[in-house]
Amino acid sequence: MRETASARAMAEVIIVSDQDAAGAIVARDIADLITRRPDAVLGLATGSTPLAVYRALAKIIADEAIDVSQVRGFALDEYIGLEPGHPESYRAVITREVVEPLGLDPARVLVPGDNATSIQTAGEEYEAAIREAGGVDVQILGIGRTGHIGFNEPGSSLASRTRVKTLTAPTRADNARFFDSPDQVPMHCLTQGIGTILDARHLFLLAFGESKAEALAEAAEGSVTASSPGSAIQLHPHATVIADEAAAAQLTLTDYYRYAWDNKPDWQGI
Secondary structure: OOOOHHHOOOOEEEEEOOHHHHHHHHHHHHHHHHHHOOOOEEEEOOOOOOHHHHHHHHHHHHHOOOOOOOOEEEEOEEEEOOOOOOOOOHHHHHHHHHHHHHOOOHHHEEOOOOOOOOOOOHHHHHHHHHHHOOOOOEEEEOOOOOOOEOOEOOOOOOOOOOEEEEOOHHHHHHHHHHOOOHHHOOOEEEEOOHHHHHOOOEEEEEEOOHHHHHHHHHHHHOOOEOOEHHHHHHHOOOEEEEEEOOOOOOOOOHHHHHHHHHOOOHHHOO
16 A cells, blocks of 8 residues: 555656657757766666667767767676677667767676676676666666566565566566567576665656556655565665656656746756
């Protein structure tokens, strides 16, 4: 059962018409960050949710000739068990959908498990790489139907760090569309932990479509609990939720969210 929304601290919620509108907002913020800080560190999500962000950001970078040669990137997660060249490994996906379109230096963009000494130490080594880069400036997130962020399924510790996790049946079913058959979806993954995600300086959580409405409502307005991993965003001092109308359908304070966004001072930014 959800607590009364007004009794909780909440992320800023922006309701938009479609994915392209969301992508434009996030891309503008990231482009401005890179302009101010050329060695910005980006937290990169995969899947269909962030694609509009990457498309819009690629256009801004090209149109404004923004230098991205020093930008660093860290992916949220990676499957365990896929061959390195598999087209649905997140290394391949990040290269195809982020590194190449944005013109990033591939050597400065990592996914969990890159250069790992062993699977047992891969999480600790990834955490060390993030710390060495100075931490993540902006983390892009989607949310799964189960409420997961990254591959932190329900029951994940809110203090968790990068580690090996077992994917739930619903998550594997959702990701089966990227594979030839559901049986090909890996059972295990390496994922940044919720604690790792919360260390980023700014979180953008994106949600689109009716299938995400319940998970988003629990994350943005429900109790903070390991049963709803996305609810951890309520603990973050600078979290921004951007959702389309369908994904926002179960939120209780939509009138306020619209009013606050429409009347937000320009100087506040996102």
